[in-house]
Amino acid sequence: MQGFTDIGGLIIDMDGVLWHGEQALPGLTAFFDTLRDLKLPFVLATNNASITAEQYVAKLSGMRVEIGIREILTSGMATALYLSERYQPSETRVYVIGSAGLRQPLLDKGFILAGEQEPEAVQLVVSGLDKTLTWEKLCNAALHIQAGADFYGSNGDVTLPTERGFLPGNGATLAALTAATGVSPITIGKPAPIIYQQALAILSLPPERVVAIGDRLDTDILGAVRTGIRSVLVLSGISRESDMQRLDYAPTWVMRDIRELTTALRQ
Template structure:
């Protein structure tokens, strides 16, 4: 058993860990109370780019939990930050498949977003960014395809093939990326987990050595693999997508496995893992 003092910060996934859709996981409020009592800093880092940080703050507020904007990092935010470090926002045009959570961070950093069926070659997008889109349409897919065929670079906020909801598991952004790859032959660059980009951004925000940081997630192929690639320890909850059988069949795995966040709360308060 390891002492809790060996853990100084957490990077926490949301879907499947904190809630299923709009239904909070049991023990949610107590979990965050424990983090505050222990003065344990955290970043809520989600692959789901459908909402803005402000909307996630509101969602948690409705569930009885108060968090700050600076404690949230979405794959939409991570994508905008990554692109702003490599492209000039003032001269780079972006076509976005995705909701406000994918669009707003790009706008905040000064990128110009192009519209459907932009036919002027001088106004076409340099980049196609694809995130979770609950209003996905034929026209959006067609416009993305035309831009990609014209040479735009392809960026996926995340590659999750499925999404846990209160109704069950539905398709995720990875399914949309697959459709666009099938129609264009272009493979996207992924910003979210399991790539290490979003984890490294979270570590920078926390300003804690990665050796003292633990990632919490429910997906073996994104949350846990991303932690492995980043070189940080991980704790997998069984309240979301992946199972112990999935771990047994893989050639990598989490540092620890627990049923859900209620167990994490108990572990942190008892000072052991």
């Protein structure tokens, strides 16, 4: 493939690129075998903050692909790292809407997580996808933000694609809190460049040597453009090639799936 050269590392999305739900996409093991054969480093970077890095390692192992914890970067992990560089974790109380994929990285960095009924003030409200979201959680978060807590979102995905259809994602929760408080959050996941910049640091490579792989134009590809790195849109997930016609940005390459990408890497 023309110009598909000088690649020192990859930043790879997971949902829609490597699998659909619990079903591995065709060519998954051959793709990772190729990366190992070529000694091509990678970071699996996802906006999904609902599960932990350890759970992703286990999921891939169940698909006959072995990876290390250090090759995973979730928006929950990226959020915890970003906040730890700007706040003193041991002195910062955080109210979290979200599951273990967001809560555990914050705990690992030393932040203090506030309980649902604790009266103490919090310094941060952080929201990620929460499939047990309740009115009370929204009320608590809104009151903390109104009282002056800084407001962050692990990612801004408004919808979550599932076998049932497109369900409300974390972006819908952020929108509700913004409507209730008048405060807009800082979001860490794609298309913000933050998670990509952290992945570049993990790879220890300059942007011009790295290629991002994703299935969503509005997150994976736009985030790559904002970070100044090349990108591949694979058509095995959300976005279609026709969707590019109405945008003012585009991926560097468009490929059918990871099987075509594997072929391009081996050339």
